[in-house]
Amino acid sequence: MKPPASDHHEIERFEQGLDSFDPAVRRESLLALMSMIDAGSVDLPEAADILNLHCHSFFSYNGYGYSPSHLAWLGRKHGIKFMGIVDFDILDGVDEFLAACEITGVRGTAGIETRVYIPEFRHAEINSPGEPGIAYHMGVGFVRSSVVDSARGAFVEIRNQAVQRNLQIMARVNRFLTPLSLDYEADVLPLTPSGYATERHMVQKIAEQSFDVIEEPIRFWAEKFGESRDLIERIVEDPNLFQNYLRQKLMKRGGVAYVQPEGESFPSVEVFHEIILAENAIPCSAWLDGTSAGEAEIERLLSLLMDKGVAAINIIPDRNWNIPDEKIKAVKLEKLYHIVDLADSLDLPIIVGTEMNSFGQKRVDDFDAPELNPVKEQFIKGAYFLYGHTRMEMLWGMGYQSQWSHNYLAGRKAKNDFYEAVGRLIPPAVDFEQLESKTDKTPHQVLQELHKKIKE
Secondary structure (H helix, E strand, O other), X not given: OOOOXXXXXXXXXXXXXXXXXXXHHHHHHHHHHHHHHHOOOOOOOOOEEEEEEEEOOOOOOOOOOOOHHHHHHHHHHHOEEEEEEEEEOOXXXXXXXXXXXXXXXXXXXXXXXXXXXXXXXXXXXXXXXXXXXXXXXXXXXXXXXXXXXXXXXXXXXXXHHHHHHHHHHHHHHHXXXXXXXXXHHHHHHHHOOOOOOOHHHHHHHHHHHHHHHOOOHHHXXXXXXXXXXXXXXXXXXXXXXXXXXXXXXXXXXXXXXXXOOOHHHOOEHHHHHHHHHHXXXXXXXXXXXXXXXXXXXXXXXXXXXXXXXXXXXXXXXXXXXXXXXXXXXXXHHHHHHHHHXXXXXXXOOEEXXXXXOOOOOOXXXXXXXXXXXXXXXXXXXXXXXXXXXXXXHHHHOOOOOOHXXXXXXXXXXXXXXXXXXXXXXXXXXXXXXXXXXXXXXXXXXXXXXXXXXXXX
């Protein structure tokens, strides 16, 4: 049922408030939207077994400008049962997102992504195109934005390394774009809610400022890149296409500001895992599409990473099957099925999502697509598992990495099965806060007590 025009206007107004840089405005807007649901002004679908556990929020970069609160609302609005944020290099959005998921009744999870150096694969491209030995890598199942004292130094260093890389890129871009010049702190950081910028923020400001301060911007860009004015005119008609074009020309491999990274520019897997494990979260490998030299050796790569602590794997399904070229699609789809089978055999839960760090990416994967039908159950199992870990860690410090888990759950499969069972059992809106600690209970007893509480 479509809401009346007046209610529709209010919904739009509050949804805009969800992306304010003021956290109080975001919370008030979310509560107002939930009040409209309670009053019957908004008719929303029931939650279905669909999910997006890899959403970048505006704390790193979201292609739609969505805050953590907006992502939680997106899940409630569209009946998406599981939502998860994964921001680059920071955990700033975790507290807000998990609180917003409690308010909206969405099953929420939170993680972090960065690039690491894997010296054992220093001669092979892995999942960062054109960058041998460098890999996008993740931690999932965080339950708070702050980190313990023992991990704070390493965490700050990862962020500082990212900032230094940005400053170096900005300096090279400015030299190339003269007379256009950006100040990182004055021009770029104000685009962010907590002072952490990415390449995409820099590109956004470059695109905007070129039309604000350059007298003939079409001519400017045509001359800088040696392109025809007609081509530039067509590209700038779509602001998102224009920004992607600039990022490719300026900052990606082959671009004027690109410098082949050295391993020392990135943290080691071990250092990143120290931070993840200090927070009782779960180290998570990231799969691209299986076509690189490193991912062609995925069995060896996963064995190496599992020895270092990896206990889950992330996949972005859409880029593995939703491909216009049928030949390329066939290859990548076969590799997708292979990695899912391999993860299953290794007892690695699979965490999937669409990223949303570029405009046009889907809000949720299409599990009804025939190509995903053979693997969707593994994706759903992974979501229940990660949500179950998150709830147990939030409530009693009894998540996947806890001492209780190590004492009572022998091996990955036992842990996977238990936390998946918890995830299927506990809805997000049930209040467990007053229940006594369960660290003296067996897994069977824990499940029995949770089941009893839910039936009350």
